Amino acid sequence: MSEDKNNLEDDIKKGAEEVKETAKEFSNNAKETIESNENKKLLAGILGILLGGFGVHKFILGYTKEGIFHILLSLLCGLGGIIGLIEGIIYLTKSDEEFYQTYQVGQKPWF
Template structure:
């Protein structure tokens, strides 16, 4: 079992810094975080809008799950997107 991650921290990172994939790095999803970061940077910010929307949606999803569901789905399990 992996270490516990705080769903509130992950959710807020997704909402406010989701365009840069910071919430993915927090959850140890390095590949997904790098993809989000590169899309945002290499498209001169145009892709940041799309990545920001994805991060916002994921942040809301994280916050609406129970602590147990969040831990099971995103920390113990592996669900890189949504």
């Protein structure tokens, strides 16, 4: 009985170590994914299409002033959703390098 208890404790410790390692790997992969240019393009494009009226895609790209303006535009005249949809499509149709040069290096905030 005592031997079974020790084996169970060892198995639990090994399992906990594996879970910690897996969580660490997942965290590191998630950070790399978020920081990569391609995924900023993908994330900004999808959020522009789905949540364009809230300007979320602007905040993802680091355009805080434009994001706030986008929210106000949505609240005042309702054009934010249409503009977000258009921008999301534009983001997704650009090549990775063109997107990076235009919106991250060149800091072009609109269209």
